[in-house]
Every structure is written in structure tokens, then in C-alpha cells.
């Protein structure tokens with residue numbers, strides 16, 4: 262094979278040992294792909310597009326070599342240039358001055374580009390700039406990092422730290438207490454919690470004898486809620502469902518109470534979410550939403566960069582939204598930590 266005219270290599274230096282980096286890399290690749298609906302499974306073998314027809318050729322083949330700390334993904338363009346293999350090799354090596362180097366090398370992409378566009382170096386360079394350098398520089402802006410941090414920490418929590426925090430989020434206890442008091446759950450209730458995170462509020466709510474459903478769009482948080490409430494899941498008292506607040510995966514009139522803790526400010530369309538809550542609530546059903554008022558912006562209750570990526574509502578705005586969604590008996594009060602509690606009822 263002629264030597265390529267453009268070679269893509271990416272190197273990430275990390276202070277941690279190769280063993281620790283390999284462990285985290287393997288986990289994060291899978292989680293990152295799950296979040297972006299792509300595929301880097303943590304196992305060897307062929308992988309299929311999620312939507313593939315039965316019997317269609319695999320999208321790629323993964324080989325994980327834990328001894329050598331490297332992952333190889335081979336793929337072949339189906340329907341064109343099928344003789345060309347494209348390889349992405351990610352490996353963890355000791356750093357030259359301690360720590361580790363994560364190396365990514367991509368091969369075969371240049372031949373695929375050439376198979377369609379001919380041996381023109383400007384198009385090869387075009388691919389490398391458009392698909393490698395430009396995306397990398399876009400994600401390294403302060404704005405993009407602020408967005409990523411917001412997702413990682415709160416809007417779609419992911420990673421070891423998020424799992425540790427949401428297992429028992431002490432700072433959210435005042436909100437949980439305010440919600441539980443407002444809902445006054447009994448064994449006759451079926452509670453829905455939207456944005457259930459690690460399932461701590463669900464755990465406390467289930468102690469009242471009610472049954473519950475937790476919805477969250479973070480697959481990791483759904484898994485954590487499950488782990489934290491194994492007994493209730495096993496007894497059939499708790500269902501955990503991945504889903505979006507704006508399109509709840511539940512039939513109409515399904516629950517008697519809805520709770521949301523420290524999530525409302527993230528909704529781009531809060532009215533649509535409240536209308537969804539009304540749709541799934543039975544007549545007489547209760548709504549309790551704990552959120553953060555604008556005066557707490559920049560404090561530990563609503564730190565940056567998360568605060569400016571959410572919407573902090575005044576008490577008036579909150580009640581107007583609930584009324585516009587068709588709720589009755591709307592009140593907004595203060596929890597022990599200065600947070601807001603919106604309570605309402607469906608007629």
C-alpha cells in the first residue's frame with residue numbers, strides 16, 4: 262500500500278497510570294457512545310447499527326486487547342469500496358515522563374476518500390480539517406466546555422463522580438423534604454418522578470408505601486436509580502424508564518402525583534413539560550416541583566456554568582406557567598434552603 266499523504270494521529274497525555282487510564286477509557290468510550298447513540302461496545306466481536314435489518318453486514322468489528330491496553334475497530338464501507346478496511350486504533354502507553362499517553366491512529370479513511378474523489382491531497386486534507394481539527398477546536402471553546410460540564414454534572418449526569426454524588430445528593434435534601442411534605446404520599450399513590458437522577462427521592466417516597474415510576478434521559482442515572490432501589494424494583498413497586506420530560510413514556514391518567522427536584526430550570530419548553538404532567542395525572546392528582554429562584558444564581562444552589570444554561574423563574578413566572586398548563590390550586594412557597602416549591606393540583 263502506498264504511504265498515505267495525510268495521516269491522522271491524536272495524542273492525549275494524562276497524569277494517571279496506564280492501568281487507571283485504561284480502566285477509565287474503556288468505561289468512558291462506551292458511555293460516551295451510548296450518550297451519542299453510537300457504538301463502541303465493551304466486548305469483542307462484530308457490531309451492528311441499532312436499526313440494522315436482520316442479516317445485514319456488520320458495521321464494524323471490535324478487538325479489545327486488555328493485556329496490551331488497546332482497542333481496534335475495523336470497518337468496511339458497505340456497498341462501495343468494500344475492499345478497503347478502515348481502522349481506528351486507540352491505545353494506552355506509558356508517558357515519556359511518567360503518567361500515560363492515549364494514542365488514536367486512524368487508517369484507511371484516506372483510501373475511502375480517494376475511492377470516491379480520486380488521489381487529491383486537498384480533499385484528504387479537507388477531511389482531516391473538517392472532521393478532526395475543526396470539531397476538536399469547536400469543543401475546546403469556553404462555551405462548549407460550559408455546556409459539556411453542565412451535562413456531565415447536572416443536565417445529563419455521567420461518570421464516576423456523578424454516580425457518587427447522585428447516589429445521595431445531600432444538597433438536594435431540602436428540596437426532597439419540601440416535595441414529600443407537599444405530596445403527603447400514601448400507599449394508594451402512584452408517583453412519577455421526572456429527572457429522578459440516582460433515585461434518592463424515589464427511595465424516600467417509596468418508604469410511604471406508594472408505588473413509583475422514575476423517568477430520566479440519562480441512561481447512567483436510570484441504572485443508578487435501579488441499583489439504589491433494587492428491593493422496590495424486585496417487588497414490582499418501582500419502574501425506571503428512560504425518557505424525556507417533554508414526551509413522557511406513560512399513558513394518560515396514569516399517576517396520582519408528579520415530582521420534579523432540581524431539574525425544572527433545564528427544560529427548554531417548561532410549558533410543554535407541565536402539560537405532559539397534567540396529561541399523565543389523574544383528576545385530583547398533585548404536582549410538586551422544587552427549583553431555584555433567580556436570586557440564588559451564582560450561589561452553591563445554582564453555580565456557574567450551570568446557572569446560565571438553565572432558566573431560573575420568579576415565583577410569578579412559575580405560577581403563570583402552571584396555570585397556563587391547566588393546573589388549579591397553584592402556590593409557590595420557599596423550602597428551608599431558599600429554593601422554590603411549586604405545588605398544584607389537576608382538576
Ligand SMILES: C[S@@+](CC[C@H](N)C(=O)[O-])C[C@H]1O[C@@H](n2cnc3c(N)ncnc32)[C@H](O)[C@@H]1O
Nearest residue numbers: 415416417433456458477478479505506522524
Ligand atoms: C440536577 S439532576 C437532579 C437529579 C435528582 N432529581 C436529584 O435531585 O438528585 C437533573 C436530572 O434530570 C435529568 N434530566 C434533565 N433534563 C431532562 C429531560 N428533559 N428529560 C428527562 N430527564 C432530564 C438529568 O439527566 C438528571 O438526572
